[in-house]
Amino acid sequence: MQKFIPVVVIKEMSETDKILTALKKSNIMCAEITFRTACAAEAIEYASKNYPDMEIGAGTVINAEQCEAALAAGATFIVSPGFSPSVAKICVDRNIPYYPGCVTPTEIMAALEYGITTVKFFPANVYGGLKALKALSAPFPQVKFIPTGGVDRSNIDEFLAFDKVAAIGGSFFVKEALEKLAE
Numbered sequence: 001m002q003k004f005i006p007v008v009v010i011k012e013m014s015e016t017d018k019i020l021t022a023l024k025k026s027n028i029m030c031a032e033i034t035f036r037t038a039c040a041a042e043a044i045e046y047a048s049k050n051y052p053d054m055e056i057g058a059g060t061v062i063n064a065e066q067c068e069a070a071l072a073a074g075a076t077f078i079v080s081p082g083f084s085p086s087v088a089k090i091c092v093d094r095n096i097p098y099y100p101g102c103v104t105p106t107e108i109m110a111a112l113e114y115g116i117t118t119v120k121f122f123p124a125n126v127y128g129g130l131k132a133l134k135a136l137s138a139p140f141p142q143v144k145f146i147p148t149g150g151v152d153r154s155n156i157d158e159f160l161a162f163d164k165v166a167a168i169g170g171s172f173f174v175k176e177a178l179e180k181l182a183e
Ligand code: 3PG
Pocket: 007, 059, 060, 081, 122, 148, 149, 150, 151, 169, 170, 171, 172
C-alpha cells in the first residue's frame, strides 16, 4: 500500500484530471475518491482507466451498495469512516483491501473478526491522536493504523515515526498538490 492516501472529493468530473495530475506531480501515486459526491463512481472508473499507474480506491464507502459500485468502477481498495460488516464481507470475499474506520477496542475487534489488521483511525485528531494509537497498540500489536482527519504538515511526522502507522490519509495532500501545481 502507498504511504500517503489523499482523500479526494470530486464535485465535477472536469476536476478529475487536474487533481490526479497534481497528485502525480507531487509523487503521490494514489487517490481515495470519496462517495460524497454523485460522480464518485464515474470518477473512479475514469481514474482507473486513465491513470493506470496510480492506485485508485474508494472512500467514504458506508454500505454494500456503494462498495459494489466502487468495485464495479475499478476501485482497488475501499475505505470507510466507520466499520461496516457488509462492506467487510464483500471485500474479504473478493480479496480487496478494506480499511474501516476503527477508533475503539470494540471496533478494532470487529475488524479483526474479518481478518482485517489495517484500519483507518478517524478522525485522528478528535480520538486522541498518537497517544490513543500508542495505547491501542498495547492490546492490539498486530494492528496497523492509517491516521486520517486533522492530519497535516504540523503533525504528520510524529505519526509517521510510530511503527504501527501503515499510512497517512488526508485531504491536505490534495490541497498541497494543487497549490504546487499552481506555482
Ligand atoms: C476523511 O474522510 O478521511 C476526512 O474527511 C479527511 O479528513 P481531513 O480533511 O482532515 O484530512
